[in-house]
Amino acid sequence: MLLAFCLAAGMIPVAGAAAASVDPGATLGGSTPPGIAEIDPEIPTPEISLFRARAAAGPEFIRVPVKNNDPARIEGFAVTALPEGGGEADMLSASGEPEVSGEVYSYKLYFSDPPQRDTGFTISVTPVAKAGRAGFDLPKTKTSSYTYRAIESLTIKAGGEAVGDKTVYLQTGGERQTVQLTADKNPTSQSYAAEVLWSSSDPAIASVDPVTGMVTGNTGGTVTITASVYDAPDTVSASCTVTVVPISGIGLNPASKTLFTGGTAAETDFELTATLTGDNGSTELVWENSSPDQVNMTKVSGNVYHLSAFGKQPGSATITVTDKGGFYKATCTVTVVQVQSVSVLPST
Secondary structure (H helix, E strand, C coil): CCCCCCCCHHHCCCCCCCECCCCCCCECCECCCCCCCCCCCCCECCCEEECCCEEECCCCEEEEEEEECCCCCEEEEEEEEEECCCCHHHCEECCCCCEEECCEEEEEEECCCCCCCCEEEEEEEEEEECCCCCCCCCCCCEEEEEEECCCCEEEEEECCEECCCCEEEEECCCCCCEEEEEEEEECCCCCCCCCCEEEECCCCCEEECCCCCEEEECCCEEEEEEEEECCCCCCEEEEEEEEEECCCEEEEECCEEEEECCCCHHHHEEEEEEEEECCCCCCCEEEEECCCCCCEEEEEECCEEEEECCCCCCEEEEEEEEECCCCCEEEEEEEEECCCCCCCCCCC
16 A cells, blocks of 8 residues: 655645745855756746555565655655664665656565564655766655554464364374474554464474474374464464374274164164274274164273164164264274064974
8 A cells, every 4th residue: 555755634745846946056055066057946846655564574564655756856756764762773764776667666665673563663765866967956854654564363274274263183193194384473454574383282292394384293182282372472373282192093882783673782883892903092083874764873991982773764874984084984884674573482
């Protein structure tokens, strides 16, 4: 966005400068330098406009666009930014040639060490006369205010999805043992050069590359992965939970079963047990029943469920169990048969 080179009044460019109030034959600052034309009192003081400054990264800098409304006399501009409470040693100065597009000159003021908190700057722009034009009445230095917005927060993502309030699951082996985390710096409308530092609460369970954010699962358990920027006391951080699933497979016993809607307990009920390969006791499982109208499920203990078709409707149900990370699953198909009648035959 462009910032008009005015101190107030909504940052609107100066709408028209007054004529130079100089006597014919006189020049700004004294006598007329040799070879310099006298100032024509009918020529108005040239006008410049400073547009809205903005920050960009890589390395980080403040971009200050300035409009040159009198290129015949103005060669360019000296642009500086002084932070609130700072001295000359803290001043930023434009370096290198500006980017020129028509009448707009864009200057870059680079940070050697970007601020870690919101900081106000006074932007000063002084026109530089073209060679042989130093005697003309150029506009004075103009100033405007700019506030650098530091990083307010971080948003941790995995696969482009925010995971700060969720759990990321890994396994200790196989194709899905790593996950790449990234951290958006907020506000995202501004670019920041500050590097994100990553850390793990327990690298033995899951380690993280401190620079890239790549997480590797090492053994079963749960850790907190933290992303941070800035040194204390201005540190900004965010975290997410990573659970490492230690198993390498899941099975259900039995894998299929036929039940009846009536009869003895052995005919209407059975127990279904999930078996895990490589489990250290920390794996959480998720159970699903596709057809509650056919089979009722009740947890017995641990990874054992009691299933009953007594009084239910005929049909079939699929019982599915998965680890919470969704890496492994197993199913059991239960067929439910309607009991039409029961006949008791005399013993022989």
